[in-house]
Amino acid sequence: MIRLILKRLVLGVLTLWLVATLVFLVSGALPGDAAASLLGQDATPATLAALRAQMGLDQPEFIRYWTWLGGILHGNFGISLANGQPVAQVIATRLPNSLMLAGLSALVAIPVSLVLGIASAMKPNSVFDRLTTLLSIIALSTPSFLIATLFVLVLSVWTGWFPALSSVDRVHSLGGLFQVMTLPVLALSLSVIGQMARMTRAILLQQMNEPYVETAVLKGSSGLRAAVLHALPNVAGPIVNASALSLNALISGVVFVEVIFAYPGLTKLMVDSVSNRDLPLMQACALIFCAGFLILVLIADIIAILTNPKLRTA
Amino acid sequence: MAGSSSSTAETLDPARFRNGTDYSRGFMFYNGLTWLDGNLTPQPELATKWSTTDGSDWTFTLRKGVTFHDGRPFTSADVVFSIKRHNDPQTASRARSYTSSITDVVADGEHAVKITLSEPNYDLPVIFGTFNLLIVPADTTDFDAGIGTGPYKVESFEPGVRSLAKRNDAYWKEGKQFVDTIEFFGLPEESSRLNALRAGEIHLTTGINPRSSRLIKMSKNVELFVTKSGTYSDVIMQKTDPVIGSDDFALGIKYMLQRKTIQSSIYRDFASLGNDQPIAPTMKYYDASIPQRAYDPDKAKFHLKKAGVIGSSVPLVASAGVGNTLDMALIMQQSAKEIGLEIDVKRVPVDGYWSNVWMKVPFGFGTITQRPTADMIFSLCYASDGAYNSSRWKNDKFDQMLKAARVETDEEKRGAIYSDMQQLVRDEAGSGIPVFFSNIDARASSLKGLEPIPTGNMMGYAFAENVWIDQ
Numbered sequence: 140m141i142r143l144i145l146k147r148l149v150l151g152v153l154t155l156w157l158v159a160t161l162v163f164l165v166s167g168a169l170p171g172d173a174a175a176s177l178l179g180q181d182a183t184p185a186t187l188a189a190l191r192a193q194m195g196l197d198q199p200e201f202i203r204y205w206t207w208l209g210g211i212l213h214g215n216f217g218i219s220l221a222n223g224q225p226v227a228q229v230i231a232t233r234l235p236n237s238l239m240l241a242g243l244s245a246l247v248a249i250p251v252s253l254v255l256g257i258a259s260a261m262k263p264n265s266v267f268d269r270l271t272t273l274l275s276i277i278a279l280s281t282p283s284f285l286i287a288t289l290f291v292l293v294l295s296v297w298t299g300w301f302p303a304l305s306s307v308d309r310v311h312s313l314g315g316l317f318q319v320m321t322l323p324v325l326a327l328s329l330s331v332i333g334q335m336a337r338m339t340r341a342i343l344l345q346q347m348n349e350p351y352v353e354t355a356v357l358k359g360s361s362g363l364r365a366a367v368l369h370a371l372p373n374v375a376g377p378i379v380n381a382s383a384l385s386l387n388a389l390i391s392g393v394v395f396v397e398v399i400f401a402y403p404g405l406t407k408l409m410v411d412s413v414s415n416r417d418l419p420l421m422q423a424c425a426l427i428f429c430a431g432f433l434i435l436v437l438i439a440d441i442i443a444i445l446t447n448p449k450l451r452t453a
Numbered sequence: 454m455a456g457s458s459s460s461t462a463e464t465l466d467p468a469r470f471r472n473g474t475d476y477s478r479g480f481m482f483y484n485g486l487t488w489l490d491g492n493l494t495p496q497p498e499l500a501t502k503w504s505t506t507d508g509s510d511w512t513f514t515l516r517k518g519v520t521f522h523d524g525r526p527f528t529s530a531d532v533v534f535s536i537k538r539h540n541d542p543q544t545a546s547r548a549r550s551y552t553s554s555i556t557d558v559v560a561d562g563e564h565a566v567k568i569t570l571s572e573p574n575y576d577l578p579v580i581f582g583t584f585n586l587l588i589v590p591a592d593t594t595d596f597d598a599g600i601g602t603g604p605y606k607v608e609s610f611e612p613g614v615r616s617l618a619k620r621n622d623a624y625w626k627e628g629k630q631f632v633d634t635i636e637f638f639g640l641p642e643e644s645s646r647l648n649a650l651r652a653g654e655i656h657l658t659t660g661i662n663p664r665s666s667r668l669i670k671m672s673k674n675v676e677l678f679v680t681k682s683g684t685y686s687d688v689i690m691q692k693t694d695p696v697i698g699s700d701d702f703a704l705g706i707k708y709m710l711q712r713k714t715i716q717s718s719i720y721r722d723f724a725s726l727g728n729d730q731p732i733a734p735t736m737k738y739y740d741a742s743i744p745q746r747a748y749d750p751d752k753a754k755f756h757l758k759k760a761g762v763i764g765s766s767v768p769l770v771a772s773a774g775v776g777n778t779l780d781m782a783l784i785m786q787q788s789a790k791e792i793g794l795e796i797d798v799k800r801v802p803v804d805g806y807w808s809n810v811w812m813k814v815p816f817g818f819g820t821i822t823q824r825p826t827a828d829m830i831f832s833l834c835y836a837s838d839g840a841y842n843s844s845r846w847k848n849d850k851f852d853q854m855l856k857a858a859r860v861e862t863d864e865e866k867r868g869a870i871y872s873d874m875q876q877l878v879r880d881e882a883g884s885g886i887p888v889f890f891s892n893i894d895a896r897a898s899s900l901k902g903l904e905p906i907p908t909g910n911m912m913g914y915a916f917a918e919n920v921w922i923d924q
Binding site for chain 2: 169170171174175176177178179182183185186189190193219221222224229230288289295296299302303304306308313341395398399400401407408411412413415417420443
């Protein structure tokens with residue numbers, strides 16, 4: 140088990156390096172650079188050249204890559220080209236917000252989707268099952284920005300229950316936090332709930348038809364007991380794995396929430412960094428998203444091993 | 454208050470201000486030597502008076518008793534520093550094209566400066582009223598503290614997130630600064646801005662699409678604030694291209710523009726008709742006697758036939774992110790089809806548009822925001838060496854008239870030269886200007902005090918010290 144985790148960590152670092160290198164190469168292929176994007180319409184050759192020299196963009200690509208990689212190894216993410224602040228500092232103000240949004244959404248999404256999935260799998264084709272399926276598909280197939288905008292329109296503009304913007308900077312109490320986080324968390328968790336409930340149902344339903352579950356039921360176990368204690372442990376691995384993929388969207392796929400609610404998180408930062416050609420910031424964001432994904436998959440694997448004795452010896 | 458853009462590239466360094474979000478903050482924290490009123494006439498601000506004998510040698514007398522937010526007194530050394538830094542390439546100033554003719558700035562005692570220009574320019578006081586030339590304390594290197602002489606002080610500033618401004622109690626101007634604090638953040642989504650306004654969470658927002666005007670008129674407690682301006686999106690036909698560059702092609706396209714349709718269907722009448730020259734009806738020296746060019750398919754066909762393009766296909770580059778130019782391109786495509794010209798609309802993303810597409814493709818679009826004077830817009834966009842001469846039009850007669858107007862002190866003669874220049878650009882330059890569009894903002898009904906200033910949205914972005922809230 141420890142060997143597996145170590146192996147994963149080494150592979151993870153390798154993946155991160157590959158991603159960083161790819162981002163570096165791809166960003167070189169983008170039209171224009173940070174200096175041109177900062178000066179925009181008003182660029183003159185002299186100011187462009189001066190700004191490029193200030194930003195170190197006049198160095199050959201290979202040298203810039205090397206300097207950057209050396210910095211990372213020393214824990215230095217560099218200076219944001221767009222505003223001259225250290226990348227680490229910019230990220231530090233945004234990362235907690237992103238983690239809080241993702242954490243709260245996961246806290247809502249995981250229990251709700253598991254309960255919905257298990258309940259529908261226990262009584263397939265019942266009214267409850269059909270209703271859950273229908274709602275899940277609606278939640279899944281409606282574009283998230285539309286859901287978010289509708290929430291704002293109904294729960295904020297019309298009724299005034301919740302604020303239309305999530306200014307987390309101004310929040311000082313738990314009640315205030317609930318106020319500003321409800322709409323973004325709802326908007327974000329809906330599609331994840333839809334996806335995870337559908338998967339849980341499908342995976343569990345398959346197991347429910349296995350002879351051993353039938354035996355458990357014949358031995359007098361209740362439907363709930365058969366599903367949760369007998370069938371669920373056998374499919375925990377696949378469910379957790381599939382969920383990890385859905386949950387990853389809570390970290391990196393939330394730009395619409397950040398834009399609509401003016402929520403200061405990481406994805407908007409990354410979009411900004413791309414349009415400003417702010418390479419150091421772009422790199423750091425890409426690394427964080429990639430690391431987040433790797434960590435989720437690692438956790439999923441560990442849970443899968445813990446729930447499946449057959450994997451423990453591997 | 455919600456601006457229409459948000460980016461980590463936001464700054465409090467006036468030399469690098471680049472959009473409405475930066476400009477709005479600029480007028481909270483800083484002052485200029487002058488400010489431009491609703492008629493774009495420079496009025497005393499940090500300079501109390503100015504004079505010149507020949508347009509080249511200027512003296513500006515500075516206001517006494519003004520202090521910066523950190524308590525330092527405002528003196529001529531600050532003005533010398535604030536102006537000179539624009540000509541240092543290291544500053545990467547966006548105002549360089551305006552200030553490059555300033556050869557020297559020297560202090561004349563504590564409260565006056567002498568400025569020397571390489572060529573006469575009577576518009577210098579106007580230049581000092583523009584966004585990038587706001588005054589900072591001498592020897593500033595870190596601008597994030599936003600130390601200026603302005604009506605509000607920086608309480609907090611996070612680029613790409615928000616800024617919080619608190620009233621500067623030591624402000625030199627009387628009878629202004631009605632609100633205590635101003636929180637400003639960017640919301641790139643128009644629907645988010647409108648929702649926040651309708652939910653009562655913000656008092657003022659900007660960058661409203663004409664399409665949303667009906668919704669705002671229906672909403673309670675929310676009102677439009679419209680500023681007529683000289684901002685336009687133009688069709689560019691570069692003179693250097695063998696096909697697009699012919700005079701007949703340019704004339705044909707100009708006759709083919711359905712200005713009235715563009716005005717009413719794209720801009721919902723929040724626009725005034727353009728006449729293929731950049732001086733808008735709201736601007737000084739606009740000549741109303743020049744006949745308005747109208748949609749004329751026969752003349753268009755005649756000229757396009759002479760240009761030899763009828764029956765062929767020409768590519769037109771447009772981007773959905775650059776004003777409403779994609780809609781314009783589609784309207785042009787339709788009217789071209791009717792006279793036998795195939796316009797192949799090539800869509801490109803707005804990302805990288807200004808550095809890689811604009812001024813580089815022979816047939817495309819640009820957007821030029823209102824400049825305060827006729828001289829600025831003509832020198833920038835139509836002089837042979839103009840930085841934004843996007844249609845690469847070279848005309849010696851025009852260049853000579855531009856120089857002559859700059860040094861002409863007789864208002865009437867100056868106006869006559871500008872009339873001739875408008876006519877010349879309308880008939881010969883490679884740019885079609887269908888409409889000038891208005892700047893549209895939306896405000897809570899309780900927010901009062903806004904007066905239109907055509908240099909931009911929200912009082913030319915100087916709303917901060919002027920607005921109040923009716924309880």
